[in-house]
Amino acid sequence: MHSRRPVNLHLLPQPLQYLIAIAVAAAVMLAAWHVGHGRPAPGWLGPFMAVWTWLGPGLLAFFVARWLLHRGRKP
Numbered sequence: 001m002h003s004r005r006p007v008n009l010h011l012l013p014q015p016l017q018y019l020i021a022i023a024v025a026a027a028v029m030l031a032a033w034h035v036g037h038g039r040p041a042p043g044w045l046g047p048f049m050a051v052w053t054w055l056g057p058g059l060l061a062f063f064v065a066r067w068l069l070h071r072g073r074k075p
Contacts, residue, residue: 009017 009020012020
C-alpha cells in the first residue's frame with residue numbers, strides 16, 4: 001500500500017513552478033484543441049480574441065519585467 005504525502009509546490013524553485021504551470025496549461029490547451037478543433041468558433045468569441053491579441057502579450061511583458069526588476073531585491 002502506498003502512503004500519501006502532501007506536496008507543497010510553493011517549496012519548489014520559482015522557475016520550476018513556472019515550468020509546471022506552463023506544462024499544465026499546454027496540456028489543457030492541447031486537450032481543448034483536440035476536442036473542439038472541428039467545430040466552428042462561437043460568434044461572441046471574436047471581440048474577446050481581438051482584445052486578447054493585445055492584452056495577452058502586454059500582461060506577459062508586464063509580469064516578466066516585474067519579475068526581472070524584483071528578482072534581485074529579495075532579502
